[in-house]
Amino acid sequence: MLIKKPTDIKSSEITDEKLYRNRRQFMLTASAAVAGAVITACKKSPPPNVATAPPQKLEGVVKSSFTVDEPLNSLKDITTYNNFYEFGTDKSDPAANAHTLVTRPWTVAVEGEVMKPKTFDIDELMKLAPLEERVYRFRCVEAWSMVIPWIGFPLNELIKRVEPTSKAKYVQFTTLLDRNQMPEQRFGTLEWPYVEGLRLDEAMHPLAILAVGLYGQVLPNQNGAPIRLIVPWKYGFKSIKSIVKIKFVESQPMTTWNLMAADEYGFYANVNPEVSHPRWSQASERRLPSLFKSTKTLMFNGYADQVASLYSGIDLRKNY
Numbered sequence: 001m002l003i004k005k006p007t008d009i010k011s012s013e014i015t016d017e018k019l020y021r022n023r024r025q026f027m028l029t030a031s032a033a034v035a036g037a038v039i040t041a042c043k044k045s046p047p048p049n050v051a052t053a054p055p056q057k058l059e060g061v062v063k064s065s066f067t068v069d070e071p072l073n074s075l076k077d078i079t080t081y082n083n084f085y086e087f088g089t090d091k092s093d094p095a096a097n098a099h100t101l102v103t104r105p106w107t108v109a110v111e112g113e114v115m116k117p118k119t120f121d122i123d124e125l126m127k128l129a130p131l132e133e134r135v136y137r138f139r140c141v142e143a144w145s146m147v148i149p150w151i152g153f154p155l156n157e158l159i160k161r162v163e164p165t166s167k168a169k170y171v172q173f174t175t176l177l178d179r180n181q182m183p184e185q186r187f188g189t190l191e192w193p194y195v196e197g198l199r200l201d202e203a204m205h206p207l208a209i210l211a212v213g214l215y216g217q218v219l220p221n222q223n224g225a226p227i228r229l230i231v232p233w234k235y236g237f238k239s240i241k242s243i244v245k246i247k248f249v250e251s252q253p254m255t256t257w258n259l260m261a262a263d264e265y266g267f268y269a270n271v272n273p274e275v276s277h278p279r280w281s282q283a284s285e286r287r288l289p290s291l292f293k294s295t296k297t298l299m300f301n302g303y304a305d306q307v308a309s310l311y312s313g314i315d316l317r318k319n320y
């Protein structure tokens with residue numbers, strides 16, 4: 001009789017973005033074992049006794065026409081089912097642990113191939129452009145999705161302010177690196193800090209926003225406070241959280257998931273029902289809180305009319 005070794009377990013049996021087929025896994029086995037033990041131990045301890053601050057309402061938000069007319073997910077769904085590996089790899093971990101993130105003071109350094117590099121204070125950024133409410137479909141590569149009323153402003157508003165040079169072809173985003181505030185950064189779960197990137201024309205697209213809130217209030221920590229990217233036609237992992245640096249560069253920058261498992265996560269990560277991830281079909285999705293994959297996934301997550309032209313002449317099977 002064959003006994004399954006852990007390495008024989010089909011990756012499709014695993015239900016989230018955690019990494020099992022990674023070359024780095026071999027190098028990290030020891031530290032992962034330690035991390036696993038600590039995570040288990042933490043789960044047994046009582047939940048932290050945190051005084052929950054009342055949600056801060058955002059004033060002067062205008063409704064945008066870039067909005068889908070679909071039933072919204074509840075605030076509870078959006079704030080308790082999260083991927084934010086800096087606070088743990090279970091969907092419930094960020095809600096339990098992200099209270100250690102300190103979001104004021106906070107700065108975002110905008111640098112690289114720009115005429116006017118500048119470090120923005122978060123409160124200055126919040127006033128850079130009128131705050132808009134936009135209801136977007138949000139789809140994770142794990143094949144679940146939500147409909148979320150984000151509050152933010154177009155990323156292109158910030159890009160125009162800093163005046164990219166002719167050498168700026170891509171934009172790289174970096175999350176905060178602070179193992180005291182982000183406990184999982186003590187372990188080799190991912191390579192820290194989390195980084196993501198867009199082509200400059202993608203970043204300039206009016207659908208790409210920097211979000212600072214949702215449901216009328218300041219962004220909850222677990223959703224990437226105080227400022228995170230939202231690119232609604234791409235898989236969730238492109239939407240990097242708790243950004244501290246935005247850098248304009250000449251060549252395609254490294255992205256965290258591509259670095260961890262290049263055969264699973266490409267640079268583009270456009271939602272595409274025709275190109276399956278090795279572990280999850282992308283043809284349909286589970287619209288939370290449903291338990292079933294009964295919603296058909298749309299090309300570019302339903303934003304094809306607006307964004308398909310960005311990819312004309314590109315083979316989306318190769319450039320996944």
Ligand SMILES: Nc1nc2c(c(=O)[nH]1)N[C@H]1C(S)=C(S)[C@@H](COP(=O)(O)O)O[C@H]1N2
Nearest residue numbers: 082083084085140175194236237239240241
């Ligand atoms: N810094 C950072 N950003 C991140 C992640 C992360 O682990 N760390 N997870 C990504 C993934 S896989 C998804 S699906 C979305 C989840 O966003 P949400 O929790 O607001 O729904 O955040 C993305 N941004």
Ligand SMILES: [Mo]
Nearest residue numbers: 140141236237
């Ligand atoms: Mo994701």
